Structure formats: structure tokens, C-alpha cells
Amino acid sequence: MIRLEVNLNTGQSLSRREFIAADPDLLGMGERRFAIIGHRAVNDGTLPLNDLAGAGGRMDVLVRAINTALFLSHGIRDDSDITLHLMGGPGPPRRIWFEGSRLEGVHADERAIAGQIAKVLREPTPPVGRLEEVWTGLWHSGGDISTTIAEWRREGVTLVRLDADAPPLWVDGDSSPGSDDMGARFGFFLSDDRSFTTEEIDAMDAVMPVRSLGERWIQGHSAIAVVHHLLDNGLPLDLGERGSSGEPAR
Numbered sequence: 001m002i003r004l005e006v007n008l009n010t011g012q013s014l015s016r017r018e019f020i021a022a023d024p025d026l027l028g029m030g031e032r033r034f035a036i037i038g039h040r041a042v043n044d045g046t047l048p049l050n051d052l053a054g055a056g057g058r059m060d061v062l063v064r065a066i067n068t069a070l071f072l073s074h075g076i077r078d079d080s081d082i083t084l085h086l087m088g089g090p091g092p093p094r095r096i097w098f099e100g101s102r103l104e105g106v107h108a109d110e111r112a113i114a115g116q117i118a119k120v121l122r123e124p125t126p127p128v129g130r131l132e133e134v135w136t137g138l139w140h141s142g143g144d145i146s147t148t149i150a151e152w153r154r155e156g157v158t159l160v161r162l163d164a165d166a167p168p169l170w171v172d173g174d175s176s177p178g179s180d181d182m183g184a185r186f187g188f189f190l191s192d193d194r195s196f197t198t199e200e201i202d203a204m205d206a207v208m209p210v211r212s213l214g215e216r217w218i219q220g221h222s223a224i225a226v227v228h229h230l231l232d233n234g235l236p237l238d239l240g241e242r243g244s245s246g247e248p249a250r
């Protein structure tokens with residue numbers, strides 16, 4: 001269990017929820033990243049903007065996830081990133097990373113977001129290990145979910161796989177004292193309309209806990225909205241013993 005506690009200069013100790021509530025300028029305490037896997041999403045060539053769900057390989061699901069991960073009612077979140085994993089061919093797996101704190105020229109309009117993805121797909125996929133910024137705050141690279149897991153672990157991100165059939169992500173009621181993680185970085189993994197593959201589950205479950213947002217399956221972008229709600233409001237998360245992340249567990 002993570003106790004979110006802040007000691008202000010007053011000497012007062014506040015829970016993260018109280019700390020956030022005390023300052024209306026604070027939003028999104030705790031950086032959050034989302035990794036979404038598009039199992040059939042096209043990764044090269046021309047993205048059919050008029051058929052994102054069909055010929056685009058359910059790219060519509062990923063576009064909605066970007067929208068929820070990054071956009072507030074007015075403006076963009078500077079504490080949130082999302083990485084798409086485009087696995088549907090015809091090229092090698094490609095990852096597109098939208099960096100909320102730097103992103104320019106992307107708006108909360110699903111067709112415009114799809115248009116930005118289309119521009120990236122016209123570029124050749126960089127090799128695994130080389131991250132290229134196509135324009136400000138929008139990057140792409142080769143690699144798949146294993147690459148993202150390895151990169152985020154090296155950066156000390158606390159990783160979580162989201163799955164309805166798992167223990168709950170949050171703790172109801174108050175929590176016992178624990179570490180102060182105001183600077184925590186969380187990385188949440190979710191799938192598109194399909195289930196994760198066995199290989200994906202094996203790669204994730206070897207190194208991160210699995211947590212639920214409720215018993216009913218909801219759409220991926222709704223899952224992202226629930227995560228934002230929990231973190232924005234400083235609700236304590238229960239990530240068990242494997243939630244500390246950092247360097248690879250053996």
C-alpha cells in the first residue's frame with residue numbers, strides 16, 4: 001500500500017488527497033504514462049482516415065485513448081504521456097509516443113489526432129533503440145511492449161497491468177503510513193479491444209502487478225479516465241510488494 005503523505009513547511013503532515021485539495025492549482029500529482037497495444041493497428045504507409053476502425057486496425061480505439069490520456073476540458077495535461085504500440089503490419093512494430101508536457105500542434109479532435117498518426121506512418125520506422133522526434137513532443141521508434149517495459153523500468157517507473165479480473169488498484173478509506181511518493185511515476189499497460197496475448201501477459205506479469213478498476217470490462221479510454229481520477233484526487237493505490245519498480249526484479 002502506498003501512503004501519500006506530504007510534509008509542508010508548516011510541519012503539518014497531509015495525505016496526498018488533502019495536499020491536492022489545499023491548492024487549487026495542483027492537478028495530477030504523480031506523472032502517469034499509458035502504454036496501449038494496438039494488435040491490428042497499421043504501422044506503416046497510408047492510414048485510412050475514413051476507416052480507422054476497419055482498415056486502420058481499430059486505430060479509433062487508440063485515438064480515443066490518446067484523447068483521454070492527454071486532454072483536459074481546456075488544455076493538455078503536462079503530467080501524462082501515452083505510447084501506442086502498433087502491431088498490425090505491414091511494417092515492423094512501431095511505437096508512437098505522445099509526450100504531454102511538450103506536445104504541440106495536437107488538439108482534442110479525433111480526426112486531427114488520427115491525422116498526426118498518419119503523418120508519422122509516412123516516415124520509416126526507426127530501429128529499436130533509436131527514438132526520433134517527428135515534431136515537438138511526438139516521437140516514434142521501433143520495438144514492442146517488451147521494449148517499453150525495459151525502458152520504463154530503467155527509468156524507475158512503477159508499472160501496472162490493468163485487467164478487470166485482478167485485485168483493485170485503489171484502497172478504500174484511509175491508509176497506513178508508508179512512503180512519500182509525490183514524485184512517483186506510474187506506467188499503466190492496457191490493451192485495445194482485444195485481450196492481451198499470452199506472450200504479452202507473460203512479459204508484463206514477470207515484472208509488474210495486475211490491478212483492476214472494477215469487475216466490469218470498460219473501454220480502454222474509460223480505463224484511462226478512471227486512472228486519471230484516482231491519481232488526480234490522490235487516492236491511495238495498492239500495488240502490493242511489487243509496486244516499487246525500479247531496476248529489474250529477478
Ligand SMILES: C[S@@+](CC[C@H](N)C(=O)[O-])C[C@H]1O[C@@H](n2cnc3c(N)ncnc32)[C@H](O)[C@@H]1O
Pocket residue numbers: 161162163164165189190191192193194195196211212213214215216217218219220223
Ligand atoms: C476494452 S478493454 C479489453 C477487453 C478485452 N476483451 C479483454 O478481455 O482484455 C481494454 C483495456 O482496458 C483495460 N480495462 C478495461 N476494463 C478494465 C477494468 N475493469 N479494470 C482494469 N482494466 C480494465 C484493460 O487493460 C483492457 O485491456
